[in-house]
Amino acid sequence: MAVSQTAEYALRAVVWLAQKPGEPQTTQQLADGTQVSPSYLPKVLQPLGRAGILTSQRGINGGYTLARDPDGLTLLEIVNCVDPVQRITRCPLKLAGHSGMLCPLHRALDDAMAELERTFRETTVGALLRENTSVTPLCDMSPATVSLETAAASAKKLPPTSN
Amino acid sequence: MAVSQTAEYALRAVVWLAQKPGEPQTTQQLADGTQVSPSYLPKVLQPLGRAGILTSQRGINGGYTLARDPDGLTLLEIVNCVDPVQRITRCPLKLAGHSGMLCPLHRALDDAMAELERTFRETTVGALLRENTSVTPLCDMSPATVSLETAAASAKKLPPTSN
DNA sequence: TGTATTAAAGACAAGATTATCCACTTGACT
């Protein structure tokens, strides 16, 4: 039982975008920065676009931009776009007498999902960025890694943009 | 994001068995009672057997029996047998500088998984059975349902055992 | 010892998730 790959990818992408406000990031840039396959990433981002969490722009200087204030954007909204937290509202066994109420087992399972939901709802992207842990703001760019990544990126095909 | 089918099935089966102490339940009885496919159920139960949560006995009067005291048996142990709660112990992106500590994003994700784990660990099977809700102890047998189920079961092939 | 009953194990099928690729559209900038 884990956060799905797709949800992971979506969260990484949004956090990355939140660190690049006003700079549209191409699929390639996002894929490099978040270590997600560039061919799969668009599939992950499309639901986020439809939900208004990010905007996409085609053509030169296009890419994805965060459309929401990071401080008002919860992790729950993001995961719910791509892999919704499924609450249990009625007994999965269709049993007579379980109309409104859940049996103890499914009550317990739904409580667990509710906890998960709460944790995700209480964390905003903005709050993540402001945490000053020793490691890094997001999940990337310690000095060594940054130089490696940009080296790899420019080696591929990117012009030496200032980044 | 939800509890997997397999984990659901395992939990249903264990709760069912906890309600039938000392009466080995055959795959068919368990499948009827928990509404799990009788051809899939054995696959779900085998890991529970290996973990010592239940015992199985072949032959006449065989079946599955709960091997543990329901009050000492947590939901976490059960789900961990078939669909382990995966904690995040190191950054999924292999980044330099993230040896011991998680970045804020993965810290948050792991916190959510920890909450899930805690909820499951704090609920025992015994506690579920003792809850006296209006619905029923487990997820089954309101009077109407019981008669329907036993009717269906005996219609299939079971001799009119006293049950 | 033989037979009926039951779980165990493994091969296989169906479905969902994850991932790849290509043709197409949009947009910016000559």
Add this chain to the structure above:
DNA sequence: AGTCAAGTGGATAATCTTGTCTTTAATACA
């Protein structure tokens, strides 16, 4: 308009989860 750089959408493949079936092994009982 023409051209290049991007995202969009659809078809397809690979992998994992879920489910089925058949054969085998164990157990009880006559």
